[in-house]
Amino acid sequence: MNDWQRLGQRLDGERFWDDVEALSKIGALEPKGICRLALDEKDNQARLWLVEQGTSLGCTVHYDALGNVFLRLEGQDPSLAPLLIGSHLDSQPRAGAHDGALGVLAGLATLRTLVDEGITPRRPLEIVAWTNEEGARFAPGASGSSWFAGQREYTSIVEAVDSHGTRFGDALKDCLALLGAHGLDFRPDPFVPHAFLELHIEQGPILESLHKSVGVVSGIQGVNWYEITVEGQANHAGTTPRGARRDAFDAAHELITALKAAAYEQGDELRFTIGKFSLWPDSVNTIAQRATFTIDLRHPSQNVLESLDMRFRELAERQWRGCDVHLKVASRVAPVKFPESLLEVLRQSASSDCSDVPELVSGAFHDAIHLAHVCPTAMLFTPCRAGISHHPDEHIERDDAESATRVLAEAAGRLLN
């Protein structure tokens, strides 16, 4: 048996779960859930907890200009690009304990296993906690990973302001001062990892329904966000016959029927969500002058997103019940397909004959979507109950999380040598 083989089996499940429980106490809410908003006191406390684990394992701990924290286990050949494993420690305001944190802790468990077994891998291993993935305090999210991957500018990231008027840049300065005061190495520039792996809770119901502890994520859906405005004419609800109306609600209702029909022609992989909808003047006995709504449209294939984009524009160019439609693209993120070679490593790590390993496309964004621009990247999912996340009701089964972590460690072993 080589050093890198069966790393998953050798992983200490008890120790892993101790870490999960220890970290979940930082920012814990009553009666359950956590709150660790990016760069707040609890989020920084979680960083320091991670630093402490790394230091006590003999790692070098680095931090960079965005407050991303890296625990480095040196390899036999320090000149090789490190394998990077991680996720984020920040949370939504009322969240569960495992969204993000689990991916950092699974990386830490992998690192612990190597240290416990006295294995020095050929290639360095780094465990990372990315800053502000959630975007709940400072929008948009994935600040740390997008900057690291060269996808977003430092100068624009630090200008974000939270609801209390605090600048991202100021909160970041405090965080960097704290990390500096703990004597950690400041490593200002990003680097190119050998590969990036991220384990995350699924935030969807698929693995649970399949009774599987782990799934290989083959990519991340692309997403288009639309803002659609329908302009009609306000009028008296009692006196205006149907034929004389330019009812913005009625027009929006018919337009949405057509948009939905076009979307659902694309099959079950498509996600079409209208999450915001408002009327003006919003009065019970006044015909709506204006309807405004959003569409969140997701699909793994850029071709599908582009063809639907054209179809949506065609529909918006028509008049609906005498009303004009204005369609604006508020955001557009291309889908990511993870490389087959790395997916194969994950499949082999999950099942010796690669059989019976569910393959999923991530519907949510993750730090991995940015890392995919700089190095081979892939993800594992583990189920969460009823697909619930961003809520204190988020729940994982210990056995599932441990199994998935063993698969991650197994894959890491293969990639480190």
Added chain:
Amino acid sequence: MNDWQRLGQRLDGERFWDDVEALSKIGALEPKGICRLALDEKDNQARLWLVEQGTSLGCTVHYDALGNVFLRLEGQDPSLAPLLIGSHLDSQPRAGAHDGALGVLAGLATLRTLVDEGITPRRPLEIVAWTNEEGARFAPGASGSSWFAGQREYTSIVEAVDSHGTRFGDALKDCLALLGAHGLDFRPDPFVPHAFLELHIEQGPILESLHKSVGVVSGIQGVNWYEITVEGQANHAGTTPRGARRDAFDAAHELITALKAAAYEQGDELRFTIGKFSLWPDSVNTIAQRATFTIDLRHPSQNVLESLDMRFRELAERQWRGCDVHLKVASRVAPVKFPESLLEVLRQSASSDCSDVPELVSGAFHDAIHLAHVCPTAMLFTPCRAGISHHPDEHIERDDAESATRVLAEAAGRLLN
């Protein structure tokens, strides 16, 4: 020719229009429109303007406990119940000059004609301005007429509070003091009129499209207001497949399709309006947990309203996309059908052979809906441009208004003898 014949022809059109222009200066907005909120300074000034016209015509001017003002032209037989003609002087915050005011001024023009021609009708004539028809400052509206008709309690009316915290009762006290200071007769109790006539702008597009100056209103639609809540489950827009969603927006959309289909089976007379619609949590990438919307449903037939009410309840009892629906009736006003005998008087007054007189059902409420409970009541409509009202763009043609006023005077002549 009897005294009461051709009263319409004898009406002084110039004088009528002078009144229209004089009254429209009270509360005039720049560059156009008026603002006379119920019981505010301008509304009271309009009352006093009307009082002055009555006094100078030799009328007795009364006011009652709600600030309704009555100009009384005594009849040959003062013991007969008076014919009552009128409407309201208050307006929406940014309104046109003719909604309500025209009906009072047309009554005044009728009274002027009798005085000018030296005619003492057999039966007394009273011109009324009802307090707070609009309900814009103090909700609900039609305070004066609903109290007069015994449809609403004084004690509940005076408790209404405006957006500045002023009680209806306090504003009313000031108004009554002002009227008392002008030496007018306080007549505390309502009485039973011989009949009530109200001329009003149509606030709809029908007469304009028919190129008609006047239409006979055969009744007022009934209205049901519904508040409908659809309860689903918030979830991640990217990760939740369609089959696993309980999307409150999607459910509301499909429910509304069914509600609309049921409603429009009832034909063109039906008015179905969704004027309010909101989602919670109203976030672009979160599946809606709750959708809330209103329906304003109107029809001249109580049977149709009742059968649709049953149908709506049936639809609300079903599950839609796994969501539960809660339907609440927020308000219910039965339709009013004006008596055929009075409609016949109006038709004959509009056209000697009753031919070619459009007949309409009012989609809006008017003071007449309450008076119909105590005496024979009917209405005339005159067109307003593009059906626009409750807006400074409200506009009437002088010729139309004058023609309609002559029809009202003609009808009054027939009813006074």
